[in-house]
Amino acid sequence: MSDEVNPFESLQEQIDDAAAYLEYSTDVLERLKHPERVLETTLSVEMDDGSVEVFEAFRSQFNGDRGPYKGGIRYHPQVSRDEVKALSGWMVYKCAAVNIPYGGGKGGIKFDPRQYSASEVERITRSFAKELRPLIGEDRDIPAPDVNTGQREMNWIKDTYETLENTTEPGVITGKAPESGGSAGRVEATGRSVMLTTREAFDYLGKDIERATVAVQGYGNAGSVAAKLIDDLGANVVAVSDSSGAVHNPDGFDARAAKDHKNETGSLAGFEGATEELSNEELLTMDVDLLIPAALENAIDGDIANHVQADIIVEAANGPLTPRADDVLSERDVAVFPDILANAGGVTVSYFEWVQNRQRFYWEEERVNDELERVITTAFEDLVDTYERTDAEDFRTAMYVVAIERVVDAAEEGGIWP
Numbered sequence: 001m002s003d004e005v006n007p008f009e010s011l012q013e014q015i016d017d018a019a020a021y022l023e024y025s026t027d028v029l030e031r032l033k034h035p036e037r038v039l040e041t042t043l044s045v046e047m048d049d050g051s052v053e054v055f056e057a058f059r060s061q062f063n064g065d066r067g068p069y070k071g072g073i074r075y076h077p078q079v080s081r082d083e084v085k086a087l088s089g090w091m092v093y094k095c096a097a098v099n100i101p102y103g104g105g106k107g108g109i110k111f112d113p114r115q116y117s118a119s120e121v122e123r124i125t126r127s128f129a130k131e132l133r134p135l136i137g138e139d140r141d142i143p144a145p146d147v148n149t150g151q152r153e154m155n156w157i158k159d160t161y162e163t164l165e166n167t168t169e170p171g172v173i174t175g176k177a178p179e180s181g182g183s184a185g186r187v188e189a190t191g192r193s194v195m196l197t198t199r200e201a202f203d204y205l206g207k208d209i210e211r212a213t214v215a216v217q218g219y220g221n222a223g224s225v226a227a228k229l230i231d232d233l234g235a236n237v238v239a240v241s242d243s244s245g246a247v248h249n250p251d252g253f254d255a256r257a258a259k260d261h262k263n264e265t266g267s268l269a270g271f272e273g274a275t276e277e278l279s280n281e282e283l284l285t286m287d288v289d290l291l292i293p294a295a296l297e298n299a300i301d302g303d304i305a306n307h308v309q310a311d312i313i314v315e316a317a318n319g320p321l322t323p324r325a326d327d328v329l330s331e332r333d334v335a336v337f338p339d340i341l342a343n344a345g346g347v348t349v350s351y352f353e354w355v356q357n358r359q360r361f362y363w364e365e366e367r368v369n370d371e372l373e374r375v376i377t378t379a380f381e382d383l384v385d386t387y388e389r390t391d392a393e394d395f396r397t398a399m400y401v402v403a404i405e406r407v408v409d410a411a412e413e414g415g416i417w418p
């Protein structure tokens, strides 16, 4: 993280910002700011050399008033109790923002999977799945991929759960490989919603995407697919980065070729389409039309925000801006389109996967992408309607107003709250 900002406090501040445009009592708002429960556990796992290593692991179930808890599992050395609490809260408001019938959850294991063999990662994952077993289920809590996890890990969790439960229940987890019940289009879904949000944002602001220059921070699942699909809209991707640094070409380059290079070498460094290599901070403050943070929380703090030159930021990552950055960018008239809308494609196609799993009836990719487009464009309309109706200070606040109203309505109308 770039500074000392606690992501859980950022989430609470975002809810407080929206409260100014809602007529709820402080008691109601307080209910919205804390997780219902957090599993904190340790996994003791045998390594390939016979030694035993202990890993900290978490699953936060933030709010289940709109449906089962839903959200990814992250493997990263930065994982902490407060990080999963924040990420699970963001899932609640994301699912409400795009109006899919889920609450929010999130989990993680504090380790860097790249330092371990595939068989060690499998044992760590299966050990976590055993800890998760009493909490998860297709009507209780449905995990999915996040940073450093994907189809492989989801398949292991499904297999462990189904073996222990002596059942077949593919809807217990989403983001699986298609052969294990995964949905067409899930791998690309997060980047696709970033592209759809970008397209709608440029249209709403009266800007031409075909003339836009684009920088993307983070070139994993979310960032690389977003870059590729925004490139397809006619925009010019001029800089991308990963944890090793950024590559830049002022004339632009093929986003797919950059991903191929990363897949082949493990890093963007040395990408032949670039004319220079830059630091990550240089990428964030480049003179581009569109900036897409697609790595981790707190990438842009107040200091960096003062130097951002992009006119539009579309958040592919969860929580990439600190609250101070939000204030600075709002004062500087930089339009920020929030994570809980822009990256909601992942959980939306996870929802479609869960529906398909429960019906044992699978859709073509075209249907998945059409339904996703409908969900994201409808949520975008809800956002701008509320932004204009409330005169909210920024798009994030307006999106939270929409989402919080839906969560409170579910709790009150459903008789969940006395």
Ligand SMILES: NC(=O)C1=CN([C@@H]2O[C@H](COP(=O)(O)OP(=O)(O)OC[C@H]3O[C@@H](n4cnc5c(N)ncnc54)[C@H](OP(=O)(O)O)[C@@H]3O)[C@@H](O)[C@H]2O)C=CC1
Pocket: 145, 146, 147, 148, 149, 190, 217, 218, 219, 220, 221, 222, 223, 241, 242, 243, 244, 267, 280, 294, 295, 296, 297, 316, 317, 318, 319, 343, 344, 346, 347
């Ligand atoms: N996967 C999904 O479906 C969804 C993901 N998200 C969010 O999107 C973000 C990225 O997730 P995802 O793409 O899945 O994760 P990945 O693990 O696939 O990719 C993460 C990328 O971020 C890069 N990165 C890490 N630290 C830095 C840094 N300091 N500067 C620049 N790049 C950095 C990594 O670099 P390197 O490759 O060198 O490690 C990697 O390229 C997260 O916030 C996640 O929560 C949100 C919704 C759904």
Ligand SMILES: O=C(O)CCC(=O)C(=O)O
Pocket: 070, 071, 072, 073, 094, 142, 143, 144, 145, 146, 174, 175, 318, 343, 344, 346, 347, 348, 350
């Ligand atoms: O696909 C999902 O269920 C959740 C994805 C996720 O973790 C996220 O949106 O941050």
